[in-house]
Amino acid sequence: MAAALIDGKGFAAGLRLTVAAEVRRLVADHGLMPGLAVVLVGDDPASHVYVRNKNSQTREAGMASFEYRLPADAPESALLERVAALNADPAVHGILVQLPLPRHMDAARVLDLIDPAKDVDGFHVVNAGRLAVGAPGLVPCTPLGSLMLIKDCLGGDLAGREAVVVGRSNIVGKPMAQLLLRESCTVTIAHSKTRDLAAVVGRAEILVAAVGIPAMIKGAWIRPGACVIDVGINRVAAAEGKTRLVGDVEFDIALAHAGHITPVPGGVGPMTIACLLVNTVRAACASRGLSTVL
């Protein structure tokens, strides 16, 4: 039987409505307007699209959206000064510096300067450390959204499940594995040096693919009935000189094996910005010692 498609687009739309309701409550009851600042350096076209979507979805959720642009040849010191000013601005609860940065800038140094309490990307070492030791903190958006989809598929309790994460990036693979471990899954992290990847993938009741290589995970490897989360967004050549987006999983064949699977596009992608809004509300509430439904 063909797998059920996981409707990340629909789930994200519902989550944005929940965020908007929470924002209305915070404004009405506490005079608290969550604010997200996005800093974009340079002219990368994909980054411009992301930032435009972030800004419009932030405003649609009723939050304050601040956007700062620096030219591609701006000195790193200009970006560091901007981040320092946003750290000190009480109207800003979340700061996101869009990646990738131009080559002359040191992303680690920039991310390190962001106040961990405003680090809505969850990339700061303090937040990575908190996740690793199970302390409250801000969690990277793509793994957070992926976990929401997994829980929705499998009914919430993931304890004891066999989970395999393919990819070990700081942005997706490592935090995803930590989140699944926190849910008491048995977690394996596979990567480019893993031997017999087919056998490792074949164990997974929960499979998260985050390698950035088109169709690298073969559909026939998938354990029957598995919940498959494909984080990959790869642009490949298509007919008539066009291009199309594909994931890291060989989708058509995986469909016949998996129980649930995210499509690309329309699966995990829309969850990332929705979770950025969630993190901004969480950061705003934490700044005032308020609890939140999010």
Ligand code: GUN
């Ligand atoms: N570039 C592409 N995706 C992201 C993201 O989630 N956060 C940041 N900061 N940059 C990105």
